[in-house]
Amino acid sequence: MTTTNSSEVSQTAPSVLPRRFLRQLLFLGLSRSDRSYGYELAEAVRSYGLNIDMAGVYRELRSMEQKDLLTSSWESSDNGPDRRVYMVTPLGSDALATAVAELRLARDQLSAALEDADTP
Amino acid sequence: MTTTNSSEVSQTAPSVLPRRFLRQLLFLGLSRSDRSYGYELAEAVRSYGLNIDMAGVYRELRSMEQKDLLTSSWESSDNGPDRRVYMVTPLGSDALATAVAELRLARDQLSAALEDADTP
DNA sequence: AGGGCTAGGTGTAGTATACACACAGCTCAG
DNA sequence: CTGAGCTGTGTGTATACTACACCTAGCCCT
Numbered sequence: 001m002t003t004t005n006s007s008e009v010s011q012t013a014p015s016v017l018p019r020r021f022l023r024q025l026l027f028l029g030l031s032r033s034d035r036s037y038g039y040e041l042a043e044a045v046r047s048y049g050l051n052i053d054m055a056g057v058y059r060e061l062r063s064m065e066q067k068d069l070l071t072s073s074w075e076s077s078d079n080g081p082d083r084r085v086y087m088v089t090p091l092g093s094d095a096l097a098t099a100v101a102e103l104r105l106a107r108d109q110l111s112a113a114l115e116d117a118d119t120p
Numbered sequence: 121m122t123t124t125n126s127s128e129v130s131q132t133a134p135s136v137l138p139r140r141f142l143r144q145l146l147f148l149g150l151s152r153s154d155r156s157y158g159y160e161l162a163e164a165v166r167s168y169g170l171n172i173d174m175a176g177v178y179r180e181l182r183s184m185e186q187k188d189l190l191t192s193s194w195e196s197s198d199n200g201p202d203r204r205v206y207m208v209t210p211l212g213s214d215a216l217a218t219a220v221a222e223l224r225l226a227r228d229q230l231s232a233a234l235e236d237a238d239t240p
Numbered sequence: 241a242g243g244g245c246t247a248g249g250t251g252t253a254g255t256a257t258a259c260a261c262a263c264a265g266c267t268c269a270g
Numbered sequence: 271c272t273g274a275g276c277t278g279t280g281t282g283t284a285t286a287c288t289a290c291a292c293c294t295a296g297c298c299c300t
Binding site for chain 3: 037038039054055058059062077079080081082083084
């Protein structure tokens with residue numbers, strides 16, 4: 001079961017952070033190691049507390065590659081099947097900076113809204 | 121121009137915060153005044169820095185009403201057309217609490233991810 | 241030999257987004 | 271007295287995204 005324990009979790013909010021942020025979060029992950037692959041990136045994102053859909057991760061990475069933000073190559077693993085390893089392109093590097101800025105802005109907007117709610 | 125200045129802004133990220141948060145943000149706005157309407161709520165959300173789609177706001181409010189989270193009634197205005205005023209139902213009150221919690225969690229997750237990126 | 245983890249995918253129904261467009265009341269300038 | 275601009279609420283729709291089911295396959299351990 002790749003996509004986790006479906007039946008127990010699903011009610012209405014399967015993941016709190018929308019996948020709209022998926023691109024940005026994947027960029028974040030890639031900026032740390034500058035050489036990673038889908039499964040590993042997903043683990044990183046999960047470590048922040050969100051549950052994401054592997055299918056979406058793989059699709060998004062492909063999409064980013066098609067837009068020349070990433071390049072990929074196959075690599076073998078010692079303890080499992082081969083991996084498609086991604087690297088950020090120069091073009092992707094610009095997009096990465098934008099992505100981080102967007103995440104920061106999003107966080108600030110959320111904070112502003114919540115702060116406003118906290119002080120009645 | 122209801123839906124804002126299309127041509128100048130739009131590149132790839134029309135609004136930084138995904139509309140997935142629209143429901144939650146509208147709840148936040150309603151929790152402050154406990155009696156508001158689409159246009160006003162949109163203004164509030166905009167004050168946090170995001171540009172939102174009025175069409176989406178009206179549709180979301182309707183949807184929330186259909187789910188018995190809100191009730192609405194028409195009210196006249198001194199300086200403009202009538203307004204459809206919304207109020208939170210008891211059921212909506214629970215959902216509101218959940219919504220705020222979700223926003224908080226989302227902010228924390230974003231913060232975690234960004235912090236991780238800041239400390240290499 | 242089978243279960244569980246790692247790894248990467250496809251298919252698709254249903255939903256959400258973004259944007260164009262419509263309708264209408266009010267106010268104020270010209 | 272007409273039109274521009276703001277307030278206010280909607281509908282229509284092509285396209286994109288989500289969520290979930292499902293598939294293949296290597297490796298390790300019992």
